[in-house]
Structure formats: C-alpha cells, structure tokens
Amino acid sequence: MLATVSSSPHFVAPAVLAVSDTNPSLTERLAKHLCRPVPKNVQDRARLHLLDWLGCVAGARRSDVAAVVRAAEPDVLTRAAFLGNVLEMDDVHRAAILHPGPVVWPAALSAAREAEAPFAAMLDGGVRGYEAVIAIGCTLDARHYALWHNSSTAGGFGSAAAAGSIFGLDTGSLVAAFGNIGSIAGGLWHMRHAPVMTKQLHVAQAAASGLWIARLARHGFTGSRGILEGAQGFYTAMTERPDPLALDEGWRLHQVSFKPWAACRHSHPAIDAALELKARGALHGPVSLETYADAIAFCDRPEPRTVIEAKFSLQHSIAVVALRGEPRPEDYEPDAIADPELAAFRAAVQVAEAPDITARYPAHFGARLTAGGETVELADTRGDPERPLPVEGVLNKARSLIVWGGLPEREADRAIALALEGDSVADIVVMLEDWT
Template identity: 45%
Template sequence: MPAASLTEQLAQRLQRPVDDAARRRAALLLVDWLGCALAALRYPIASQLRSVVQAQVSGSVVALGAGRRTAADALLLNAALGNVLEMDDVHRGAILHPGPVVIPVALAAAQAEGADAGELLDAIVRGYEATIRVGRALGKAHYRYWHPTSTAGAFGAAAAAASVLRLPAESLADALGNAGSRTGGLWQMRHEPVPTKSLHNAEAARSGWLAAQLALAGMRGPRRILEGEQGLFAATAADAVPELVIAEEADWLIHSTSLKPWPACRHAHPAIDAMLDALAQLDAGEQAQIQHIEVRSYAEALRFCDRAQPQTELEAKFSLQHALASILVHGRPQLAHYTAEACSDAELTPWRQRIQLIEDAACSQRFPAHYGASVRLLLADGRSVQAERIDAWGDPECPMSADDVLTKAMALAHWGGVSAGLAQPLFGQVQALADGGSLDALNSMLARVA
C-alpha cells in the first residue's frame, strides 16, 4: 500500500482537539484582523469591491460595510481588507500572513453554518496550522516570485472551512488537494501601483471555501498536490522542505505568529525598533547632531523595502528610508506618517537621502527564523551610537500584550471611520468568544459596520 501523501498526513494532524490556550490566541488574532479590516474601509479598494459585492444576491454572511451576502461574495471583500494597511499578522518561518485569508473564511463558514464561538475559534487555529505548515515548507525560492500568503493561504482557507463543516480527514485531504491545485500569486504586482496583493488574499480565501464545499459534496482532489512530480513543490519551490508540512510540534503553530505594531511592511519593523532604541540613547541636543544613518538587515528586507523616495502610501510602507526618516522627524510611528501626503513632506526628503542600507550576512543567515536589523547613528562630532534587534516587537520573543493589541485595533478602527461607540463593544465581543461569548451577538455588531 503506498505511503500516505502529505495532504493526507496533514489532514490527520488537523483533526486533533483544540485547547483553550489556542482558542484564546485565535480570539486575540481575530481582534487584530478585525482592526486591520476596519481601517481599510477608508481606502478605494473597499468601495470598489463593495460595489461588486452589493450587486450580487443577498445571503447569510456579513460583508463588512456591504450587508449580508453569500460566503463567496463576502470573502471577496472581507479577505481583501485585512492586508491593505500592511499591519496584519505574520509568520516568520513561513514568510506569510495567515490572518487575512484564514480568519475571514472561518468567520464566513461559521456564519453560513450557524456555528458557535468555539467552532469559529477552532477553525481559525486549524486554518493557521495548515497555512503555516505549507508555507514554511515552500522555502525562500518560492518567495522570490510567489506570494506565499496566497499560495499557502488557500490550504489554510480550506482547512478552516472544513473544520466548521466537520469534514472527516479523507474529505479534508480532498479539499486541500483541490485548493492547492490552482493556488498562487505573483509578486509582479509589487512593481506597479496596484492593489492586487489584496485580491490574491481574497482569491485564496474563496478558493479554499469552494474546495471545502466541493469536498462536502464528495468531489475528490489530488492527494499529492504538494510533493507530486508536477505538484506545487516541483513547479514553484526549488528548495522546498516537504517534511516541514508534517513535522512534529509541541503546540499549535498559531502561537508562533507575530503581530505588527507599526504601519509598515514587516521587513521594516526590526529596523524601526532598532532606530527607536538607538534614539533612546541620545538626548534632544545629541539627536540634533545626527548626520547619517546606517541600516544593516537581511537581503529580503532590502529587496522589498529599499525605496529612497517613495511617492505613494504603499511605497512608503515598503520604504526603510521613509520609516526611519519619519521617526527622526515625527517620533513614534503613526498611521498618518504613511500617507501620500507624508511622502512629500519636505522635512523627510533630505533625511531619506542620508540613510544607507547594507546587507548584513548574519541577519540574512538568520532569516526567516528571525527578522533582524541594526541601526547606527553617526553624529557631527564623530561619535556614533548603535542598536540591534534580532527579533521585533510583536514576535513571540517580544510579544504584544492583549492590551497592546486592543489599543492597536481601536486606533485602526478610528482610522477607518468606525466610531469608538461601536468599536469598543465590537472588540469586547470578539475577546469574549474564548470564554463562550455569543457569535450571534458578534455577527449582529459586524452587520452594523457601515
């Protein structure tokens, strides 16, 4: 008898019971995702997708700001919003963002099926597990051209939906196979001023949802979609590590996910933290003497975030120069520092030119297990100060507290135009889910988002 495929073995692992600690982590990450999604409501992509969704038939799933729609239509909107501000969660080893894809699918499935809070949180945990396991196995070569959040996210979406649908392992393996058969997303959109990255996430979510529905109906899927001779690894991942899909772990991998406190690409975060640490070593007078800034980080951070003169909000979020210049001029990073208007700030332009980016071999070697950076400030009197971060704030080694996450979510909701009178009880209802809170009550509050 042939050995079980990777999707079959993964499906078996996903069947195990979810514990209370993992459910609480899922609820916290739901708060974080919801804050990111609400903030995105102020951007053109939200109104563009909303117009498409509102033209479709109504249904049972809440599409943020667009009423109740079918699950597939709601996912077009909900799964696109969480990544718009680049403040969504991230898994370093997998180099991807599980939340924007997995959470909207889990929520849609729970609403469509009338599930309870526990079933929703279990679906999130299992969706993260599948996404991270597949993502970390894809390797760096895949990341060079492919968008892993979309590639691996389709597997996580299928797992999350299958959890709510209570599919047995055999059917889950079929769903994973069909979701993986047409997954992907190319990084070319990074080179053009387009919001296609968010569309990648929406399509991964919709693909996973459809795959789970088809598996429920009995449709088979390719079981060796990962390791097969014409499978995902062979086609897109020259340095894939297949065994990482099924490696033994001490706990659910949702606990190894990082959160992002700053409104920029995650690759910029360790440099942001190091910059804040370096500045803390100087008084105001000494800070005025800074002449030049050296940033050392890993190769991928420089590849994605070397933009000395960003022109748009998106380019600002992917500019190490802008991130550090903004701190020097304005202080602690805020959402308002990453707008199109901020890009043309006359105070920032000369400072961005004084920031030198250098690849650090040690940082590159540690990546993606650790996203590190060091910052060196050179002063007019010849002195210099330096700070280094192996890990960034929000990583498991330097976690954000529940209060930190709630503060972030409230600020994001405000940025998106959601009143504190709605946001405060909304996030409170999400936090209550881990203690048996009402999913129906949460759904009613979500439906009030305009």
C-alpha cells in the same frame, strides 16, 4: 526516489519525494495532524488574533480598496477579506513569511455563518487554519518567495482547513480539499512593480477559494492526495528545494507575531532599532542600516511615490521615527510622503545587507542601525514571540485602528467585547456589515 516530470534537458525537477501508494501523503499527514482537539488556552489566543484582524479591517475602511469592494462585492465577508491586509498591520509568521489572519478569518467566519456553527467551532477552525497555512508556508523555499506571494499560495490551505474544520470534514474529504486548493494555488509578486490593488486580491482569493473548495469537498468533490510532492504538483512547479513538512505537538498560533506599525513587516526591525536610537537622542543623519537580504529586496525605496511604496520603504519608516516618533497610519499617506523634511531624512539613510543577519532569517527578522555615533542591533522585533506585544498592546492597537478607520470609540469597545468575550458569529458579521 526523485520525482521526474519530463525528459526535456531544460527542465530540472526539484528534490521532492514521489507519492507512495503505501505511505501517507503529505496532505494526509497534515489532515490527521489538524484533527487534534484545540485546547482552551489556544482558543483564547485565537480570540486575540481575531480582534487584531477586525482592527485591520476597520482601519482600512477609508482606503481606495474599500471604496471599490463596497461597490463591487455584495457579501460583507468578501468585502472584509479584501481589507485585512491593506494597512500592512496584519499578523505574520516569520518562518513561513506570510500573513495568516487575513486569509483564515474571512473563511472561518463565512463557513460558520453558512453552517450556523457555534463560536467555539469557528475558533477551532481558525486555529486549524493557522496551523495549516503555517505548516505549508514553512516548507516553501527562497526560490518560491522570490516569485510567489506565500500568503496567497499557502493561504488557500489555511482557509480550506478552517472551513473544512467548521464543516466537519473527515480526513479523506480534507485531503481532497487540500488537493484541489494546491492545484489552483497562485499569486505572483509582479504586482509589486506597480501601484495596483492586486495584493489584496491575492488575500481575498485565497480566503474565498479555500471556503469554496471545502464546501465542494463536503459534498464529495475529490482531489489529489499527492498535490504537494507529486511529479507535477505544487513543489515541483513552485519550489527548487522545499523544506520537510514539520508537524509538532503544539499549535503554531503561538508563533505568530503581532505587527504594531502600519508598514511591511520587513521594515519593523529597522523601525524598532530606530526607536531605540531616538530614545538615546542619537537618531540623526547620516544613518546606516544593515539588515537581511529580503528586507532590502522588498523595502529598499529611498523615494516612495505612493502609500504602498511608503509602507515598503525602509528609508521612509526610519525618517518617520526620526521626525515624528512611533509610526502611525497617517505617516504613510500622501501628505507624509511629500513632506520635504521626511524626504531629506530618507536621503540620509544608507541601506546594506548584513550576511550574518540574513543567515538568521527567516527565523529571526533583525537589523543593525547606526547613527549619531551609536549602534543598535536587534535579533527580533516588537510583537515577535521573543518580544511579545502584551494583551493591552493588542487592544490598544485595535482601538487605534478602529478610530483611524473613521468609527467612533464605542465600536472599538464593541469589537473587543465580541471578539474576546462573545459567543456569536452572527453578531460579528452584523458588526462588519455596519463597518463595511
């Protein structure tokens, strides 16, 4: 049965199933799925993602966002929640088109601090948070992503799952938490049209709301079991035709990509291809880039004016590779944006959609780059599961970000030891207090 909401001729309900009184709702299925035990190898993988997030937080210490939240927010984990996405180097799930880490880890650490939970329970919460945010994110369609920031709208399900796991919520209480987080989900992409800080607010709000709502659920606060598929629910309001909720035996944490460069993930296939052309000595103008439609919609910016616009500029990233090599955080700062040589190279980059690459998206983020008489085509980019970043690469990334953030090298050693070998949530919170 299709959900119906209004007899108005102006309303067209998406094709979602009505809530059944006899069959489990989608959030009931998800809550049951999350109750599985987390294997040791998945916990170990979670430690790497925790370290990656810590590096991103440290790297953003000198940003304008950091200055604001340092003055405005008294809680260390709230401050950290605002910083994990600033550099655009946070981890990403391609099919869900979202960043799990900066939403899940602040909520997991906050819940563990509050409940005085052991480190292993915090890691389990992190894994379950990743699973929930990705599971919901993978159901969201192109209509949703055109208007809504998936890390924000789906993100609250991840933070609620992480905190709920650490608080020991039973399935009924977790379903109630999902009902409430879905009811207040939001995060419009309009902020992309101005040089504002709202994207970081989206991430921090999703993390904080999930924690808050899981805390309420812990004490009996109720919420709708049919918030996803209900007649006036999440899918009806925010999608045209959502994909089915797929719940597999494994844990989706292993599907998450690490981002090696300080730019929007949509630009990474172009960066990767540009690095290959540069290694062949062929990366000189004119340059022709073909890629998928969303990469162009978000990152076709031949004349970036601000740091965030540069991070969302295909042309700028390719120019950086051509003239400077592997992109570093400083290559997206004002001095680099104003560099006349980079500006001239940006003007030589032509961008177009390739329907065949779009057809493989979002399962694969690809690009086809032609310059100097040669072409490189990549179906996947560095850091994806098909082309994984080795453990040493994750460690080196964390080190470079921590130093970029103005901290001494010993803080990188501290973060690596606490994240990969430690067993104290309190020690990580103290380290973040020192940093922020």
